[in-house]
Amino acid sequence: MYLVQDASFLAPEIKMIRLEAPRIAKHQQAGQFVIVRVHEQGERIPLTIADSDASTITLIVQGVGKTTRLLNQLQAGDAILDVVGPLGRPSEIQLYGRTLVIGGGVGSAIAWPLAVALKAAGNEVVVVIGAKTQRFVILEKELTQACDQLFVMTDDGSYGEQGLVTDKLRELIHSQSPWNYVMAIGPIPMMKAVAETTRPAGIPTTASLNPIMIDGTGMCGGCRVLVGGETRFACVDGPEFDAHLVDFDVLAQRNKLYRQQEQAALQEPPERTAAALSQTHPCRLSELTSNLPSSSKGE
Amino acid sequence: MADRLPPKERTKIPRQEMPEQDPLQRANNFLEVNTGFDAALAQKEAQRCLQCVNPHCVHGCPVGVKVREVIDLVLDGKYLEAAAKIREDNVLPAVTGRVCPQEHQCEGSCILAKRFAPLAIGHIERFVADYEQRTGQVGLPPCAPPTGKRVAIIGSGPAGLSCAGDLVLQGHQAVVLEALHELGGVLAYGIPEFRLPKAIVQQEIDNLRKLGVEFQTNVVVGKTVTVDELLGEEGYDAVFIATGAGLPRFMNLPGEHLGGVYSANEFLTRVNLMKAYDPQHSDSPVFDCRGRSVAVIGGGNTAIDAVRTALRLGAAHAWLIYRRSETEMPARAEERRHAIAEGVQFLTLHNPIEFVGNEQGLLTGVKLVKMEPGEPDESGRRRPRPLPDTERTLPVEMVVVAIGAGANPLVQTSLPDLQTNRWGYITVDPASMATSKRGVFAGGDIVSGSATVILAMAAGRQAAQAISDFLKDGEWPNVVARGGECESNYP
Numbered sequence: 001m002y003l004v005q006d007a008s009f010l011a012p013e014i015k016m017i018r019l020e021a022p023r024i025a026k027h028q029q030a031g032q033f034v035i036v037r038v039h040e041q042g043e044r045i046p047l048t049i050a051d052s053d054a055s056t057i058t059l060i061v062q063g064v065g066k067t068t069r070l071l072n073q074l075q076a077g078d079a080i081l082d083v084v085g086p087l088g089r090p091s092e093i094q095l096y097g098r099t100l101v102i103g104g105g106v107g108s109a110i111a112w113p114l115a116v117a118l119k120a121a122g123n124e125v126v127v128v129i130g131a132k133t134q135r136f137v138i139l140e141k142e143l144t145q146a147c148d149q150l151f152v153m154t155d156d157g158s159y160g161e162q163g164l165v166t167d168k169l170r171e172l173i174h175s176q177s178p179w180n181y182v183m184a185i186g187p188i189p190m191m192k193a194v195a196e197t198t199r200p201a202g203i204p205t206t207a208s209l210n211p212i213m214i215d216g217t218g219m220c221g222g223c224r225v226l227v228g229g230e231t232r233f234a235c236v237d238g239p240e241f242d243a244h245l246v247d248f249d250v251l252a253q254r255n256k257l258y259r260q261q262e263q264a265a266l267q268e269p270p271e272r273t274a275a276a277l278s279q280t281h282p283c284r285l286s287e288l289t290s291n292l293p294s295s296s297k298g299e
Numbered sequence: 300m301a302d303r304l305p306p307k308e309r310t311k312i313p314r315q316e317m318p319e320q321d322p323l324q325r326a327n328n329f330l331e332v333n334t335g336f337d338a339a340l341a342q343k344e345a346q347r348c349l350q351c352v353n354p355h356c357v358h359g360c361p362v363g364v365k366v367r368e369v370i371d372l373v374l375d376g377k378y379l380e381a382a383a384k385i386r387e388d389n390v391l392p393a394v395t396g397r398v399c400p401q402e403h404q405c406e407g408s409c410i411l412a413k414r415f416a417p418l419a420i421g422h423i424e425r426f427v428a429d430y431e432q433r434t435g436q437v438g439l440p441p442c443a444p445p446t447g448k449r450v451a452i453i454g455s456g457p458a459g460l461s462c463a464g465d466l467v468l469q470g471h472q473a474v475v476l477e478a479l480h481e482l483g484g485v486l487a488y489g490i491p492e493f494r495l496p497k498a499i500v501q502q503e504i505d506n507l508r509k510l511g512v513e514f515q516t517n518v519v520v521g522k523t524v525t526v527d528e529l530l531g532e533e534g535y536d537a538v539f540i541a542t543g544a545g546l547p548r549f550m551n552l553p554g555e556h557l558g559g560v561y562s563a564n565e566f567l568t569r570v571n572l573m574k575a576y577d578p579q580h581s582d583s584p585v586f587d588c589r590g591r592s593v594a595v596i597g598g599g600n601t602a603i604d605a606v607r608t609a610l611r612l613g614a615a616h617a618w619l620i621y622r623r624s625e626t627e628m629p630a631r632a633e634e635r636r637h638a639i640a641e642g643v644q645f646l647t648l649h650n651p652i653e654f655v656g657n658e659q660g661l662l663t664g665v666k667l668v669k670m671e672p673g674e675p676d677e678s679g680r681r682r683p684r685p686l687p688d689t690e691r692t693l694p695v696e697m698v699v700v701a702i703g704a705g706a707n708p709l710v711q712t713s714l715p716d717l718q719t720n721r722w723g724y725i726t727v728d729p730a731s732m733a734t735s736k737r738g739v740f741a742g743g744d745i746v747s748g749s750a751t752v753i754l755a756m757a758a759g760r761q762a763a764q765a766i767s768d769f770l771k772d773g774e775w776p777n778v779v780a781r782g783g784e785c786e787s788n789y790p
Contacts, residue, residue: 067582084478
């Protein structure tokens with residue numbers, strides 16, 4: 001059991017959870033992730049580690065599927081059944097020079113430790129984060145402190161500048177080149193768009209991939225991705241790869257594999273979910289049942 | 300001692316058949332196929348034993364179970380004593396009684412096999428192990444006085460469990476570190492319920508716990524904690540690496556990334572470990588096989604497990620595609636027989652060359668080519684070669700690739716001074732299982748390449764003895780580098 005120390009919403013459906021996990025905290029480096037299982041019947045869900053201190057790790061979870069919504073219900077004092085990690089290879093932090101970190105949506109959570117690590121390695125770090133609308137902009141304060149310059153983009157212009165992160169990227173490439181290194185973390189279409197923008201400019205670019213995964217130790221091969229025409233496993237060879245070599249279309253297609261089952265799981269009566277969760281926290285069953293998201297909430 | 304029949308009379312008794320669920324019924328459930336001997340059947344079968352002075356069966360057993368003595372005890376009706384006798388050499392009798400390839404080991408060496416059917420040693424082993432569990436009087440052997448030494452064992456599969464069991468018997472502390480959330484390694488995620496129920500694995504692990512073995516789940520050695528830390532600040536006196544092979548092999552064919560193409564590990568893990576077949580009680584999804592056509596590629600036990608699992612998940616057609624002939628399949632004969640009876644269709648001497656899909660990225664078929672046996676290869680088997688102009692596409696919606704596993708690099712990459720061969724398997728001194736790093740031993744599939752449960756257990760036993768010797772005298776053998784000329788590190 002892994003105790004939740006703090007939990008608070010950063011934005012609607014986006015929750016920051018600080019967990020007691022000393023062994024993981026001790027080894028964690030930027031770019032790595034953990035796999036959690038909330039309760040006995042739960043799936044194994046990979047989540048990037050956003051931050052850590054001596055004995056805790058911080059996860060940022062967007063409630064999109066059944067399990068992530070369940071994670072969004074957690075509060076201080078609750079516990080998660082299994083947390084394993086830190087998994088994956090740490091980001092390759094070097095002295096690149098002028099670096100750009102681009103985070104889309106909840107990807108900003110991963111941009112944060114990366115910006116911190118790149119800055120600590122002596123790089124000049126500019127961060128661009130994007131969100132649908134102002135309410136979904138997260139970690140702005142933390143990122144401002146972590147980097148040299150921060151740009152916030154919103155789709156509707158309700159905050160920062162209106163536009164996509166790639167709009168800002170294009171502008172930065174034209175106005176302030178040269179850029180030595182770009183790091184992209186976010187939805188697949190965004191990472192693909194970043195890769196296509198930096199490709200003609202010849203800027204080395206890395207993307208942090210988020211495929212479906214089970215064990216996270218190379219055993220199952222479910223997280224295989226196509227990179228430069230070769231099969232690689234995101235859990236042991238990644239999750240970060242050369243964005244110019246990644247086949248994002250294959251990744252997007254593989255990530256849709258269980259879409260139907262995921263939708264069906266969201267339609268389930270809350271009783272079963274609550275019953276399952278109660279195995280982990282028997283004391284809060286009634287509270288959870290009343291708090292469960294209604295099935296009408298779409299993606 | 301009970302009256303024994305004269306040898307001539309014994310050979311007149313036919314080998315007793317293992318009772319099993321009806322094939323058509325069992326093809327629709329995950330309950331165990333073999334329902335087990337009762338005492339009468341076990342007695343009758345035990346009567347067949349010729350009580351050889353030099354029992355070949357014992358030499359045929361990788362862990363050296365004292366089969367003759369066990370059979371003697373069974374004949375006397377002393378089933379609990381028989382189980383305890385097995386446990387002296389084998390910490391997982393209920394498991395090995397079910398999954399060992401007996402036809403190549405104890406039963407393969409049985410003198411009866413020369414003229415009659417061999418003694419059903421596996422079935423008798425399973426009977427006494429199950430009998431013991433039912434009575435709740437598990438005959439755990441006494442442990443030696445505590446030595447104060449601690450050993451960390453990486454991996455809770457058969458090699459790790461067997462090593463841990465033997466170490467605690469010798470008075471050492473054994474702590475098993477498991478990367479997954481459940482214990483048992485391949486016994487938990489790989490072997491399906493209908494062949495090895497999880498409850499049986501759980502019982503054997505509980506027995507080890509009672510003996511004093513400690514278990515920690517969710518620990519990925521090399522990530523959560525390093526081997527150097529185990530030997531340093533965590534205070535272990537030795538480490539045994541038993542991580543298994545466990546990096547799935549793919550065929551590098553076009554279309555391998557299509558939805559519906561699984562590795563055997565992923566498919567079996569989703570079903571066995573995450574119970575994905577039961578959406579009422581599991582949140583993990585798996586490809587919906589119901590009414591679909593499924594093909595499994597390979598001829599080992601894992602391939603047979605996967606194809607029978609697909610059938611139980613409701614597949615309308617379950618094909619097993621193997622590039623050699625059926626007689627060359629490495630899978631146990633019993634499992635092959637069971638699979639065919641359940642309705643699995645064998646497509647031998649065929650090999651896939653491409654996976655075909657639709658615009659949604661989902662598999663629609665597998666392109667196959669016919670094969671013919673060619674010249675013998677290094678394994679002594681005739682290497683199959685493709686026949687020209689025999690291509691055809693088998694329409695299937697799911698494929699499971701079960702062609703074996705490579706060496707998982709996780710522990711090794713975190714230990715740069717650990718010597719591995721060019722396939723990534725850990726190099727050990729075959730006598731002592733010592734690696735190139737002082738205090739670190741390795742065994743099982745991560746040394747030998749993919750093998751069987753019992754061979755991994757034998758490696759675990761051998762390692763336990765070697766670790767015990769090292770803990771006594773601190774002597775470390777010189778591990779000689781070999782160029783990695785063969786994929787296996789065992790001689």
